[in-house]
Amino acid sequence: MKNTNVWKMTTALDLQHRIVGLHFLDFQEDYDNCKAEPAALKGPYCYQVRQALDGKHFKVDKNLVTCDYARAAIGLEKPDISMREGRSFDYCGLAESRAIGKSIADAMMYIDQDIFGVELGPLEEMEHADLVIMVDYAHTMMRIMQGYTYKYGAPKNLSFYGNQAMCSDMTSKVFHTNDINLSLMCNGTRRYGKFDKGELAVSLPINMFDPLSDGIIETINAVQSVPEKKRLIKTLEHSNRPGCEENSAVGKTDPESLAQRPRTNDAPDFAGRSGKRNSLGLEIDTRYNYGKGLLAYDNHVLDLRKKGDNGL
Structure with a gap:
């Protein structure tokens, strides 16, 4: 889906990874009917997202996601009460007090709805997607936020603090707010996803993807440097845009x-x-x-x- 705008954004931003689509599979029937194969290996959710960023297309249920905090965040299982109340953040040293731990846990915005599974893959290969995830360096994040601001104005729901990057920052928070969010990543995401220490992540609801693509294109002349514009012109001389497809703005x-x-x-x-x-x-x-x-x-x-x- 959205082949044209995936190509536009990848070309304009010179993305280092694929643009990932995420589709919630609410019921076992949805999971069974999903054409994607189950993930080849079990692993943390951030590992699974990295596989999709590298071009793999698959589905996971709770048995294929090995991190209990991720399973709780994205709705694959209900969190333990100590997790929900933030006691574990205080206990492990991520929060100075139980009250601070509680505020962190509340801000994680874990998905209350029961989710049987999740489909992940390159967005252009997806038939349906609920969220879009991208990973790149700070300059690319700047351009994405410039494109967002061009279309929507100042973002009002940014929330990140170096914990639960892929499962909370990039999935549950965006699901709850229906708005863009950034992530500084977390130790687990950088370790299991094998991300460079300078890489950041951004996620947005699928309904924002086409306007965001337009905003990024429309701000090229205003903000891109001369070398960047020349690089883009040269790239376009040797690149064809995909044909029209359903769902493309x-x-x-x-x-x-x-x-x-x-x-x-x-x-x-x-x-x-x-x-x-x-x-x-x-x-x-x-x-x-x-x-x-x-x-x-x-x-x-x-x-x-x-x-x-x-x-x-």
Whole structure:
């Protein structure tokens, strides 16, 4: 699903991993009917997510997720009361007191609903997805948040503190808030997921994926550096956009995508307000950045003031 925007985001951000889709399988019937095979190995939830980031497509139930805190966070089993009340965080040294441990546990937003299993895999291979997970470095997270802010304004539900990264930060919290969240990762995620110490994670509900893709594309000219823009132009010269598919926002709004012609930067495929656009849907301008735009606006305001504009 969403092949076009997966390609757009992967190309624009130069992602190092696949974009992962996550689909909750509420009942055993859903799990049994899911076409994905069970995970090849048991492992912590963060290990399973890493497998999906590396391109594997599979499903897991509680027997394939070996971390009890992860099973509790994503709804595969009910948490022990000491876990729910945060006593274990105090006991193990993650919180200074029981009260602080309780506040941490409450903020984890464990899923109360019974979930039989979870399907994980590259988003473009999924028939259905509830959440989207991406992992990359800080610069990429900056670009993702710039794209989010372009479409939605300031984020209001960011919550992370270096514990239960994949199961809580990237899954249960996003499920509860229906909003984007970042994660600094946790020791377990970095160890079992074999992530570099500089990598971060972001997750969002599937309904935000298409607008986020659009926001990232629309902010390229404003914030990308000249070398980054040139890298992108060169990439587009040797890369074709996927054809239209159901669930793609671009496929629904771009009639020319129906032709499924090869689209390159040398042969722009459709016109827009800024002139000819490439296969990302944007004319990349290496001469422009938002600093120039701000300067032009400031000069415009100064000119209006000199003319005695009463609104200023």
